[in-house]
Amino acid sequence: MGCSNSKAAKGVVNNQSSPVDFIPKELKDARPDKLRKEITEMYNDYVILRDQIKPLLAEKHGLNALLDSERNQLEELLAKKVALDAQRKPLMKETWKKDADDLYQAFNAYTVDKAVLVRILATRPKWQITLIEEAFFKKYGVQLLEKVVNELTTVVGTLLTGSGTGLSRLLIYRVMNQPERDAALLRDCTDGLSLQDEMLLEIICTRSNRELRQALHRYTAEYKKNLVDVIRAKASFKNYRDFVLKVLECDKDEEQLPLDDDTAKQCAVELHTGMASKYIDILANVSHTQFESISAMYTKLYPGKDLKKEICSKIGGDFQQAVMIRCTDKYEYLAKRIETALSGWSLDNESLCRILGCLSRRDCALVKLAYNRTGPPPTNKRSLEETIQNVLKGQNHYTTACLLLMSEDSALTPLGSDKEEAEEEAEVNSEGERAKNAAQNAYSANDVRRKGEEVMAAHLQAIKAAEKNRLKKEVKKDKHGHGDDHSDTKDTDGHPPLEAEEEDHDMVMSEEDRVLGFEWDGKGRYMDATKLTVTFRELEFVQNQALMMRERLGDEIVAIQEILLSIIKTKVETEAWNRIYGRQIKSLTEFFDRRNKESSKNSSTSNTTTTSGNTIKASSSQTSLRHPSPSTAAVVRQR
DSSP: OHHHHHHHHHHHHHHSOOGGGGSOHHHHTSOHHHHHHHHHHHHHHHHHHHHHHHHHHHHHHHHHHHHHHHHHHHHHHHHHHHHHHHHHHHHHHHHHHHHHHHHHHHHTSSSOOHHHHHHHHTTSOHHHHHHHHHHHHHHHSSOHHHHHHHHHOOHHHHHHHSSOOHHHHHHHHHHSOHHHHHHHHHHHHHSSSSOOHHHHHHHHHHSOHHHHHHHHHHHHHHHSOOHHHHHHHHOOSHHHHHHHHHHTTOOOOOSOOOOOHHHHHHHHHHHHTOOHHHHHHHHTTOOHHHHHHHHHHHHHHSTTOOHHHHHHHHOOHHHHHHHHHHHSOHHHHHHHHHHHHHHSSSOOHHHHHHHHHHSOHHHHHHHHHHHHHHOSOGGGOOOHHHHHHHHTTTOHHHHHHHHHHHOOOGGGSTTSOOOOHHHHHHHHHHHHHHHHHHHHHTOOHHHHHHHHHHHHHHHHHHHHHHHHHHHHHHHHHHHHHHOSOSOTTSOTTSOOOHHHHGGGOOOSSHHHHHHHOOOOOSSOSOSSHHHHHHHHHHHHHHHHHHHHHHHHHHHHHHHHHHHHHHHHHHHHHHHHHHHHHHHHHHHHHHHHHHHHHHHHHHHHHHHHHHHHHHHHHHHTHHHHHHSOOOOSHHHHHHO
16 A cells, blocks of 8 residues: 555656756756857857947937937927918918909909009919919909900900910910910810921920829810820821820929939930930930930040930931920020010910910029020020010010019019929928938938937936935835834845945846846856756847847837938928028018008009099089090990
8 A cells, every 4th residue: 555655656746847848858968068168159149249239229329319309399390380371371361362452453444454464463473373363253253364364355356366465365374274274285286187296395395294294184174085195196107106105104304313324324325226216215204404414425425426416317307306305405495485486577476475474483584594595696696585675566564574474583572482382392392302311421320329328328327316216215214114223234125225236237228138138157157957058048038139139220220210311301391491481471571561652652642633633623514514424444345
């Protein structure tokens, strides 16, 4: 019986699991010196990892510090932008309402006051005209475009030319919104039996990608036709047709940056083959700046040859014209078109009005500069302003409108700027991109790491100070609760106070403490294989954690850098908008002051005239009764 009990007891002992049973056999059977050697080698690898992690950790903390600083500055700038915008919008709204009132009064005068129409419609950027049109319709219930067409289009002009006067056409182009206007122009140049190629190329080659896409979309919605299908059906020459269709893809490079040498060289070599397909693929969507870089590389590769002349010698007709327009500076091309319109046997009013009326005031000024730079032959050298004054002699309002559109005097506009909203946004975005690129190029990992080390040190000091204060409060509490029998040099457990324990705090974060705080003296803390194996497993785990931490820190640093650069870009853009808003508020205030002074002056002149008129009216009342005269513009128009 005793024998059976001892066997049962032995079975119970054998069935109990020992910690050693969970250790792999190759490690369990290993000698302590062998395990110690493996741990030492692994620890050396771990030290290398730790040395790589620490600068990454410092860089991360430095980036976060920079991020917080930039974010705080951005929040202040955004708050300022909101405040400036709240100050700007009422002034703008009042300006558009006043312009709408002036236009309505000009239309309803005894005869249409064209001077007022020209003063407003020829000096406001298109986006402001759109807002004026909205205010006009909201208050008077009629479209501004409808009033311009009805009031400025004469019966004689319609009979003789099929359209209104030069001034009416110019102002109609100014008032029409861009997609509707360009869609109508595209219909006009594609509706006949054949294409009006010059007008078609002028439109599609001088519009931005966004403007051309909007025009194509409006064309399809308004006229229930696809312009691509119309071009395929009516453009008879394959190369010309393919080139135009390539342009209609709206994929032109608009960054205005030259090509790098390798790309320019490749394009020059391909263009040298003279294959039409290469001209289409390369030149249909190239910018003028990029073409210039290709042309310079072409001359370098093939001395004595000019790329434009080579292209003209190998292709001709409409295909050559389309390629040359695409490769020519937009403003120089339009200056040539205006020169042709002004120098013919008769004035080409349609081309002149279409070019000046469709462009922004800023673009009109650039066309003027291009005309004066290239211009007509030196034998009859005149500036564009002089040429227009000479050709439009006698058409005062028409001449004034053309000259105002080309004027570089931004004081004529209420906001003090001739730029369209898209132009302003593009400039602000470009400024932000430049700042972002500059910050990226100036980035120094070492400087950021030094900043991070300072942040980590300050953070650690704050933690130590907080912990020290906490322990002091606990010691003070214990003294009040248990008397003064305890020693000041040891706590209740007999441990030294905080000053002796602070030396163990090397890192800030608990995870970093666990991963980066592992130590191994190389001699081994244990002599038996079981505890050495536990140490081996612990180091193996820590090493894997360190590997993951290194990878994670690298990814986090890249992500924080992207966020930082994005915030820098947004901050610079916000600063630019704040400058613009501040300038606009100042210009609007000055504009209101000038307008109020003019109104006061006109009011005093009107009062003087009224006083004089009362005397005349009293002496001629009988005559007025015998010979009544119409007193309103409505009666005059009715007769």
